[in-house]
Amino acid sequence: MAIDYKGPVEYSIEIAIERICALLNASYFISKRSVALLILQDDKETEEMVVANEGEAVDKIREVVKETKSHFANAITYELALERQAEVKSIVDKAVKIKKESIGTRERLSRLTMNPLTGIPILLFVLYWGLYKFVGQFGAGTVVNFIEGTLFEKYFNPFIANLIIKIVPWEVLQGLFVGEYGIITLGLRYAVALILPIVTFFFIVFSVIEDTGYLPRLAMLIDRTFKKIGLSGRAVIPMVLGFGCATMATMVTRTLPTKRERIIATMLLSLAVPCSAQMGVILALLGGNPKAMLIWAGIVGLIFLFVGYLTSKILPGERPSFYMEVPPLRMPSVSNVITKTFARVKWYFIEILPLFLLASIFIWLGMLLHIFDFIVGLLKTPVELIGLPPEASTAFLFGFFRRDYGAAGLYDLNKHGLLNGTQLVVSCVALTLFLPCIAQFLMNIKERGWKTGLGISVFILFFSFTAAYIVNFILTKFGVIL
Amino acid sequence: MSVKKIAIVGNPNVGKSVLFNILTKQYVNVSNYPGTTVEVSRGKMSINGIEYEVIDTPGMYSFLSITEEEKVARRILFNEKPDIVIHVVDAKNLERMLSLTLQLIEAELPVMLVLNIMDEAQKNGVIIDARILEKELKVPVVEAVSIIGKGIKELKDRIEAYGNRL
Numbered sequence: 263m264a265i266d267y268k269g270p271v272e273y274s275i276e277i278a279i280e281r282i283c284a285l286l287n288a289s290y291f292i293s294k295r296s297v298a299l300l301i302l303q304d305d306k307e308t309e310e311m312v313v314a315n316e317g318e319a320v321d322k323i324r325e326v327v328k329e330t331k332s333h334f335a336n337a338i339t340y341e342l343a344l345e346r347q348a349e350v351k352s353i354v355d356k357a358v359k360i361k362k363e364s365i366g367t368r369e370r371l372s373r374l375t376m377n378p379l380t381g382i383p384i385l386l387f388v389l390y391w392g393l394y395k396f397v398g399q400f401g402a403g404t405v406v407n408f409i410e411g412t413l414f415e416k417y418f419n420p421f422i423a424n425l426i427i428k429i430v431p432w433e434v435l436q437g438l439f440v441g442e443y444g445i446i447t448l449g450l451r452y453a454v455a456l457i458l459p460i461v462t463f464f465f466i467v468f469s470v471i472e473d474t475g476y477l478p479r480l481a482m483l484i485d486r487t488f489k490k491i492g493l494s495g496r497a498v499i500p501m502v503l504g505f506g507c508a509t510m511a512t513m514v515t516r517t518l519p520t521k522r523e524r525i526i527a528t529m530l531l532s533l534a535v536p537c538s539a540q541m542g543v544i545l546a547l548l549g550g551n552p553k554a555m556l557i558w559a560g561i562v563g564l565i566f567l568f569v570g571y572l573t574s575k576i577l578p579g580e581r582p583s584f585y586m587e588v589p590p591l592r593m594p595s596v597s598n599v600i601t602k603t604f605a606r607v608k609w610y611f612i613e614i615l616p617l618f619l620l621a622s623i624f625i626w627l628g629m630l631l632h633i634f635d636f637i638v639g640l641l642k643t644p645v646e647l648i649g650l651p652p653e654a655s656t657a658f659l660f661g662f663f664r665r666d667y668g669a670a671g672l673y674d675l676n677k678h679g680l681l682n683g684t685q686l687v688v689s690c691v692a693l694t695l696f697l698p699c700i701a702q703f704l705m706n707i708k709e710r711g712w713k714t715g716l717g718i719s720v721f722i723l724f725f726s727f728t729a730a731y732i733v734n735f736i737l738t739k740f741g742v743i744l
Numbered sequence: 745m746s747v748k749k750i751a752i753v754g755n756p757n758v759g760k761s762v763l764f765n766i767l768t769k770q771y772v773n774v775s776n777y778p779g780t781t782v783e784v785s786r787g788k789m790s791i792n793g794i795e796y797e798v799i800d801t802p803g804m805y806s807f808l809s810i811t812e813e814e815k816v817a818r819r820i821l822f823n824e825k826p827d828i829v830i831h832v833v834d835a836k837n838l839e840r841m842l843s844l845t846l847q848l849i850e851a852e853l854p855v856m857l858v859l860n861i862m863d864e865a866q867k868n869g870v871i872i873d874a875r876i877l878e879k880e881l882k883v884p885v886v887e888a889v890s891i892i893g894k895g896i897k898e899l900k901d902r903i904e905a906y907g908n909r910l
Contacts, residue, residue: 296851361869
């Protein structure tokens with residue numbers, strides 16, 4: 263079947279199609295009619311395909327396109343869409359019957375989530391109970407305390423330490439496994455006892471939120487704010503996904519229509535959106551100190567808006583327009599939530615475990631060769647400049663490669679009472695803003711190209727440090743006690 | 745004989761990946777928002793001993809692509825030359841989605857239409873006569889609720905029959 267496209271008789275789209283089809287000699291997998299239609303709509307890829315295949319006829323084809331366009335006030339795409347929609351309507355009229363129904367509870371709830379008056383309280387409710395209470399206090403607090411504090415520190419670590427000391431005769435080698443930065447006492451403990459439970463809890467909440475269909479509604483809700491910073495509401499989805507894993511989210515920026523939006527989104531994802539592991543540890547770090555938590559959230563939020571706004575001013579390009587389908591609110595299916603959480607946790611764990619173990623080996627080697635002390639010594643000055651104890655250097659050194667490792671390091675420092683409230687906030691701000699993990703750095707380069715990817719990273723390195731410095735300065739200057 | 749290729753296409757968030765997971769018994773991530781799939785997944789399926797390669801694509805609204813991931817989906821259609829193109833639509837929003845079906849048919853691609861999420865359509869009072877639709881479009885039309893596996897058996901039968909015709 264084919265739709266009969268009308269328009270002014272002599273210059274109708276049908277005639278243009280016929281003329282173009284006659285000029286197309288090569289064979290295409292799709293019909294010539296389709297190729298002709300796509301060319302009439304200025305489709306870049308199709309044009310390239312035709313240029314590659316047709317040789318001289320291309321100029322004649324372009325002539326037809328130009329002539330046809332001049333007879334239409336609207337874009338050809340628009341004309342075609344209109345006629346196609348009319349055809350659709352006539353088919354639907356024959357095959358579909360719709361019984362009108364009153365607005366259901368679901369529809370009512372759906373509207374509530376998108377109306378700012380009710381939507382913002384709902385958002386706060388989701389953040390408070392879903393993230394703060396469930397992930398932060400229960401997952402990162404209660405559960406981690408049990409696994410890390412009780413299972414690991416009380417039973418597993420002493421047991422392994424004794425065992426290693428018995429079977430490994432050299433003290434140097436013992437240190438590799440069960441020393442201060444040992445593979446088992448630090449690497450494995452960080453991965454299994456700290457990050458794994460936190461991330462699991464986060465992914466559970468995340469999967470539930472995803473499957474209810476809340477995200478697109480959130481997008482509608484904050485579309486206006488996003489427009490101010492040069493993004494359409496569409497970008498909310500990659501942003502929120504960034505709270506799961508910024509690396510994956512950077513890939514999802516492909517759903518954004520303009521290059522400009524994709525760059526702004528990548529930038530913000532790298533800078534001001536903490537990923538699940540970071541988020542979890544930060545919730546755990548600041549969970550006991552609501553004031554510090556609010557300050558952290560406020561600062562990161564402000565930076566997000568500020569940098570987004572600046573970037574959108576600097577970057578030329580079209581302003582975003584927003585259209586998005588809002589899927590129905592649904593009860594999440596338990597099996598999909600479980601499968602999805604499991605798939606994500608597994609993928610995440612497989613990625614971090616070797617890295618965390620490797621970090622222990624590097625630190626061990628570095629200590630043997632005295633390089634470690636040297637590098638930590640180098641970092642001491644900038645770390646002290648932002649008001650942190652020198653012990654934080656290690657966390658930052660490795661936070662450079664994996665933000666979650668750095669965050670776990672901070673968690674350890676805090677547990678030993680080495681950080682006060684101000685230092686907590688400053689270090690959390692610095693680590694949130696800090697350079698993305700290696701994986702995200704590579705993704706930035708893959709998706710945005712060398713220049714932009716590298717540029718973003720260098721900018722972030724300086725920006726995060728400066729921001730931390732300013733935050734520390736202000737908090738200390740005004741004697742804020744947290 | 746070479747393995748037959750099946751490409752799953754359609755608007756975002758209509759259940760392409762759910763269908764892919766069921767047909768190939770693999771797992772690709774599924775969510776309730778448009779744009780979960782940004783890359784192409786491939787899997788194998790066999791119906792009565794005949795092997796098929798199934799390709800899951802990112803969502804596309806129209807044949808004329810705007811975003812990066814729509815381009816990815818269209819390139820699959822152009823370059824991979826699938827033997828069957830399964831167009832999955834959300835049955836309750838049929839009117840909005842048929843336009844892409846028409847474009848696929850216009851391109852003379854070997855289209856099959858899957859009316860997915862029929863349960864929600866019925867709940868919303870949308871009653872679709874698949875046979876009339878089939879007559880109008882002149883392509884096979886299958887009703888399904890893929891998340892619970894409803895309609896999958898019929899879909900496989902129709903795929904087999906459609907494949908034999910080629």
